[in-house]
Amino acid sequence: xxxxxPEKVSSRLSHAVNDSLVLTMRHLRHIPRIPELLVFxxxxxxxxxxLFAFVFGGAIQVAGGGxxxxxxxxxxxxxxxxxxxxxxxxxAEDMAKGLIDRFRSLPxxxxxxxxxxxLSDLLRTVLILIVMSVCGLAVGWRTHTSALSITGGFxxxxxxxxxxxxxGAWIGLIVPSTEVANTAGFIxxxxxTFMSNAFVPIQxxxxxxxxxxxxxxxxxxxxxxxxxxxxxxxAPTRGFWPLEHAxxxxxxxxxxxxxxxxxxxxxxxxxxxxx
Numbered sequence: 001x002x003x004x005x006p007e008k009v010s011s012r013l014s015h016a017v018n019d020s021l022v023l024t025m026r027h028l029r030h031i032p033r034i035p036e037l038l039v040f041x042x043x044x045x046x047x048x049x050x051l052f053a054f055v056f057g058g059a060i061q062v063a064g065g066g067x068x069x070x071x072x073x074x075x076x077x078x079x080x081x082x083x084x085x086x087x088x089x090x091x092a093e094d095m096a097k098g099l100i101d102r103f104r105s106l107p108x109x110x111x112x113x114x115x116x117x118x119l120s121d122l123l124r125t126v127l128i129l130i131v132m133s134v135c136g137l138a139v140g141w142r143t144h145t146s147a148l149s150i151t152g153g154f155x156x157x158x159x160x161x162x163x164x165x166x167x168g169a170w171i172g173l174i175v176p177s178t179e180v181a182n183t184a185g186f187i188x189x190x191x192x193t194f195m196s197n198a199f200v201p202i203q204x205x206x207x208x209x210x211x212x213x214x215x216x217x218x219x220x221x222x223x224x225x226x227x228x229x230x231x232x233x234x235a236p237t238r239g240f241w242p243l244e245h246a247x248x249x250x251x252x253x254x255x256x257x258x259x260x261x262x263x264x265x266x267x268x269x270x271x272x273x274x275x
Contacts, residue, residue, distance in 0.1 A: 016109035023116025027090075028123065041086070041124065042131050045079040049132065052199065053139045060200060072132075072141045073153075073225040074198030077218050079132060080125055080161030081193060084168030085185030087121050091172030092181035100269070114265050118165040125161050129154060144230030153228025156250055160221045163257035170265040198222050202240065214240040217253035224250045 052075070053068050060067055091114075094100050103113045143150050168185055175181045195209070196218040202210050213219055223246035242249045 016112055016115075019108040019112030020115035020119060023112055024119040024123070027117060027120035042128055044082075045075060045128060045132050046135050048078065049075050049135050049139060066140070068136075068140045069142065069231045070201075070226075071199070072136045073222045073229060073231060074196075075136075076129065076132065076157050076225060077160065077196075077198055077222045078193045079128060080157050081164050081189055081218060082186070083121055083125050083128075083161045084164030084166075084171075085182070085189060086168065087117055087165040088168035088170075088172035088175075088181045088185040089178060090117055090121070091169055092175055092178045095173070096178055104269075110269055111262075111266050114166075114169050114262075114269060118162060118169060121165050122158060122162050125158065129157065145228065149228045149230070153225045156221060156224050156228065156247065159254045160217070160250060163254040163261075166258050166261040166265060170261045170268060173265060173268040192216065193218055196222060197243070202243075210240070214242050217250065217257070219243065220246045220249040220253060222246075 049071070052071050091100075094103075094117075100113070104110075171184050172181050175184050195213055196216045197213060198218060202213050202219070205213060220242050223243045227246060
């Protein structure tokens with residue numbers, strides 16, 4: 001096996017990063033041209049906040065604090081998780097238009113097309129989280145920790161959202177059409193999100209389900225964010241190791257998902273062709 005010289009490795013890495021940033025800007029330039037995509041991406045999480053806070057919130061009792069404090073971390077996590085479905089639909093659309101074939105014919109890093117798509121979706125998620133935070137403050141959600149801790153909570157959300165985008169990228173490359181990508185991207189996210197501590201306390205679930213929910217990556221992320229925001233008074237975690245070490249588990253899940261599905265997505269991209 002031939003080993004590459006360090007300067008060649010550095011050059012390849014530099015080109016890959018540059019190609020990824022170029023494609024990231026390409027995707028971001030589409031937002032002003034099609035503002036409806038961003039508008040609907042923002043409207044959906046706002047609707048969830050209002051529905052759960054004012055419609056379902058009165059029927060869900062949470063010990064130790066108000067439901068709106070409990071709710072926001074779950075809504076944040078759900079939103080960044082759903083971001084993965086958008087990544088899959090975007091890639092499936094590029095496949096249908098033949099853009100993937102064009103990109104593969106260009107002298108660019110094979111990972112750049114996928115990294116550019118996931119990074120652009122990540123930056124769009126930042127704006128969505130800002131809007132959601134304002135909406136949460138408007139309905140009574142408050143944080144009770146330092147600015148550094150709050151920033152850490154949002155960084156955990158973005159890391160998890162980036163991981164979910166790589167799952168979406170892989171799905172977008174393996175499905176036969178954009179319509180299937182839209183269905184396949186969401187069909188597994190709904191049970192993953194609702195079988196977590198995002199919207200109801202884990203203690204209200206059957207005992208056999210609690211262990212499954214505790215090891216759900218969304219549960220760890222939600223609990224870690226609640227801790228970072230100082231909303232843990234409404235989210236007891238005793239007896240559940242993943243929730244007692246939520247930040248570590250959340251980061252671990254995110255890294256595993258990024259590496260695992262990143263490798264799968266790049267391998268699929270090498271053999272992908274337009275439909």
